[in-house]
Amino acid sequence: QVTLKESGPVLVKPTETLTLTCTVSGFSLNITKFGVTWIRQPPGKALEWLAHIFSNDEKSYSTSLKSRVTISKDVSRGQVVLTMANMGPVDTGTYYCARMTAGYCSGGRCRMHWFDPWGPGTLVTVSS
Amino acid sequence: DIQMTQSPSSLSASVGDRVSITCRASQSISIHLNWYQHAPGKAPKILIYAASVLQTGVPSRFSGGGSGTDFTLTISRLQPEDFGTYYCQQSHSSPLTFGQGTRLEI
Numbered sequence: 001q002v003t004l005k006e007s008g009p010v011l012v013k014p015t016e017t018l019t020l021t022c023t024v025s026g027f028s029l030n031i032t033k034f035g036v037t038w039i040r041q042p043p044g045k046a047l048e049w050l051a052h053i054f055s056n057d058e059k060s061y062s063t064s065l066k067s068r069v070t071i072s073k074d075v076s077r078g079q080v081v082l083t084m085a086n087m088g089p090v091d092t093g094t095y096y097c098a099r100m101t102a103g104y105c106s107g108g109r110c111r112m113h114w115f116d117p118w119g120p121g122t123l124v125t126v127s128s
Numbered sequence: 129d130i131q132m133t134q135s136p137s138s139l140s141a142s143v144g145d146r147v148s149i150t151c152r153a154s155q156s157i158s159i160h161l162n163w164y165q166h167a168p169g170k171a172p173k174i175l176i177y178a179a180s181v182l183q184t185g186v187p188s189r190f191s192g193g194g195s196g197t198d199f200t201l202t203i204s205r206l207q208p209e210d211f212g213t214y215y216c217q218q219s220h221s222s223p224l225t226f227g228q229g230t231r232l233e234i
Contacts (some may be wrong), residue, residue, distance in 0.1 A: 060222035114177035
């Protein structure tokens with residue numbers, strides 16, 4: 001059974017750096033067709049994609065957040081870590097991680113990913 | 129970035145109704161389009177990937193179609209458990225992007 005679970009602080013002060021960990025089980029982070037992504041949802045707003053990382057360590061970031069966000073993985077621990085610098089009240093929300101599965105892979109490059117399953121999410125509040 | 133626009137933003141329907149949600153991409157994304165259901169208090173759930181492929185375990189009343197820039201999610205016979213917010217998401221190119229969501233009230 002594939003599961004993911006987010007962990008990290010529930011409360012962060014403005015200007016601090018948020019570090020969230022996604023612990024996965026049931027699959028390996030070094031399998032070509034899989035990756036892990038982070039998505040968040042501010043209260044009452046839409047889902048927002050933040051970043052992803054693939055088995056070959058290829059990373060991608062949201063255009064609006066790329067200067068503040070870093071994603072990394074530890075295959076041996078089955079963990080993917082997201083850090084977000086200079087947190088502000090607008091960053092309050094539920095943060096999810098999810099497994100990415102590729103529709104097809106060719107020449108070592110995979111495409112047409114979907115997110116399944118998702119972790120239960122973790123609510124992060126930014127407040128002094 | 130590829131912009132994803134859903135319509136309507138919200139809709140109200142009754143059990144047994146057939147409803148459709150549309151999603152338009154700002155440029156062609158072939159069939160690299162996924163649909164998710166987000167029920168209150170739960171994690172989002174994949175319904176359809178590659179525009180029209182039903183994820184294992186998802187009821188057959190859900191269907192998807194389209195290619196290029198225009199896509200549709202259809203629920204043929206609404207059930208009470210179908211309420212929530214539905215999102216499209218493009219996986220054609222990074223940065224990946226979601227639509228703004230369609231809130232379905234039963």
